[in-house]
Amino acid sequence: MYMPNSKWTWSFTGISVAQCIVALVLEAYVFGEFQASLELANKKRPSAAMTIPTYLAIFIFGFIYELGLVWDALRLKNTIQVIGICMYNLGLLIYAAVEMDQVDDAIKNLVRDGDIHADVWTHLRPFLVAAPCVIALGTLLLSFVAWKLYDEFAWSIYKHISADLRLKRRYLTYQIYIALLKFDFFFFLGFTVQFLVVVEDTPNVEFYITIAAIPVTIALLFFAAFCVRRETKTGHIACIIVYFAAMAYFIFKLVRMYHSTARRELAYKAGRPSLTTFAILTLLLLVVTIGTAFACLGNFGKGLKPHIQKRKVPDADDLKYSNYGGSEHFNGPPHQLGQVPNRMTID
Known part of the structure; x- marks a missing residue:
């Protein structure tokens, strides 16, 4: 298992872990205070009462998933994914x-119905303000360290791919596509979980189809990564078609949230701001993913495949004490056109 081996990789890991711990402690306190203030007795739990538990679940998954992305990015020396983590943190x-306004609205509805203590917002507000402040500080620190990591990883990737500018661009496109798949998964799953928990009176067919979409999405993303690494055109094109179908799904959900029957709009009301945020971010990611997928398709058969059979870029020590990048050693099976030239080429 790869472990950080420089002060900047350790810094990136440490900032991510510290941010995760502090933010989750704040969210856990908000959740505990909110639950303790509820006065539902034997009443059915309204959707407004599910707002904070749902947010807490998304934050727990979001930060744990980010730690996994951090480990994966450092292991692969994927500078694109490191930059993507900073953008993910911004998300x-x-x-x-958004959570602060959502919780405020939810508490107002619960106070109106006599389902919660009237002064709970006063206790929760400082912690709800502190959470985005902690994440903002974490984003700034991670962005600074990411800039340092870019320089640190540059030489390893240079030796891994050679100095061919066209091949380096193809490898960069591949890295962007793989990173996008990982971020697509989180935002799609975040939207789905909120939809299942917060939205009331969802028709049975739609409810079960939404549940079934979760394992299908996981399988699709693994399949998409497999196809681009093996340069399987048929499978890759099939994945692009599914991306378009996913875009249609999220557009349909957005339209339904804001232009539907009064009853359906009321069902979406409790989680509409956060659902809208996730839907728009997912749509933007899908647009970029589709564009990058077409770029990857255009790079098939142009010499990149041997370089990405092994996903891990060699460490600096590996490069120093081996003939990696020389004429005798090559990462992956020999390409039918021969080894990639080591001299700089001009496009």
Whole structure:
């Protein structure tokens, strides 16, 4: 298992872990206070009462998933994924800011119905303000360290791919696509979980189809990564078609949230701001994913495949004490056109 081996990789890991711990402690306190203030007795739990538990679940999964992405990015020396983690952190910041208004609205509805203590918002507000502040600080620190990591990883990737500018661009496109798949998964799952928990009176067919979409999405993302690494055109094109179908699904959900029957709009009301945030972010990611997928398709058969058979870029020590990148050693099976030239080429 790869472990950080420099002060900047350790810093990136440490900041991510510290941010995760502090943010989750704040969210856990908010959840505990909120639950303790509820006065539902034997009443059915309204959707407004599910707002904070759902947010807490999304934050727990979001930060744990981010730690996994951090480990994966450092292991693979994927600078694109490191930058993506900073943007992902920014997405969590937006979500934390949206949460404050959502919780305020939910508490007002519960107070109106006599389901919660009237002064609970006064106790929770400082912690709800602190959460985005912690994430904002984490985003700034991670962005600075990411800039340092970019320089640190540059030489390893240079030796891994050679100095061919065209091949380096193809490898960069591949890295972007793989990173996008990982972020697509989180935002799709985040939207789905909120939809299942917060939205009331969902028709049975739609409810079960939404549940079934979760394992299908996981399988699709693994399949998409497999196809791009093996340069399987048929499978890759099939994945692009599914991406378009996913875009249609999220557009349909957005339209339904804001332009539907009064009853359906009321069912979406409790979670509409956060669902809208996740839907729009997922749509934007899908647009970029589709564009990158077409770029990867255009790079098939152009010499990149041997370089990505082994996903891990060699460490600096591996490069120093081996002939990696020389004429005798090559990462992956020999390409039919011969080894990639080591001299710089001009496009």
